[in-house]
Amino acid sequence: MTVVAWIVEGSWPAVVDATRTYAPAGAEIVLLHVTEASVPEVAHGAYAGLLGRGHRERDPGTRLEHLSAASATDLLQAAADRLGRDCDQQQRTGRPERAVVAAAEGAELLILARDGDQARLGPKSLGRASRFIVDHAPCAVFLVWPVPAPGVDTIPPPPPHHR
Numbered sequence: 535m536t537v538v539a540w541i542v543e544g545s546w547p548a549v550v551d552a553t554r555t556y557a558p559a560g561a562e563i564v565l566l567h568v569t570e571a572s573v574p575e576v577a578h579g580a581y582a583g584l585l586g587r588g589h590r591e592r593d594p595g596t597r598l599e600h601l602s603a604a605s606a607t608d609l610l611q612a613a614a615d616r617l618g619r620d621c622d623q624q625q626r627t628g629r630p631e632r633a634v635v636a637a638a639e640g641a642e643l644l645i646l647a648r649d650g651d652q653a654r655l656g657p658k659s660l661g662r663a664s665r666f667i668v669d670h671a672p673c674a675v676f677l678v679w680p681v682p683a684p685g686v687d688t689i690p691p692p693p694p695h696h697r
Contacts, residue, residue, distance in 0.1 A: 654688035
C-alpha cells in the first residue's frame with residue numbers, strides 16, 4: 535500500500551500525525567511538498583522586464599527558487615522526523631492541486647488537511663486547492679482538521695427553500 539501525505543506549511547503536523555496513526559505498518563509512505571512556481575516566475579519576469587538583462591546573478595527569481603527549495607527540504611525533514619518511520623520525501627514544483635493529484639496516481643490513500651475556514655463545519659473548510667484535490671484524487675482521500683474540529687452547531691443552516 536502506498537500512502538501520500540501532502541505536507542503544507544501550517545497544517546503539516548496534523549497530516550503527519552494522521553499518517554502515523556492510520557497508515558498500516560509496512561505501507562510505503564510518501565511525504566510530498568509542492569512549491570508554487572509562480573512567485574519565482576514573477577520575480578524573473580519583473581527583473582528581466584524592469585531592470586534589464588545581462589546580470590543573471592542579480593535575478594531575485596533565482597534566489598527565491600533556492601530559498602523555496604531549502605524551505606521545502608527543511609519542512610520535509612521535520613515531517614519525516616515527526617513521522618518516525620521510513621518514508622520517501624518528494625519535492626515538486628507547479629500548481630499544488632495538480633501536482634498532488636499527479637503524485638497520488640497509483641497510491642491507495644492520500645492524506646491532506648483542510649485549508650479553508652477552520653471556525654465552522656461546511657464546504658468552506660476546504661480551500662480552492664484542497665477542493666480540487668478531493669474532487670479529482672485517483673485514490674481514497676483522508677481529510678484531517680489541522681486544528682480541533684469545530685462543533686456540529688457550526689454547520690450552516692439550510693438554504694431558505696429547504697427549510
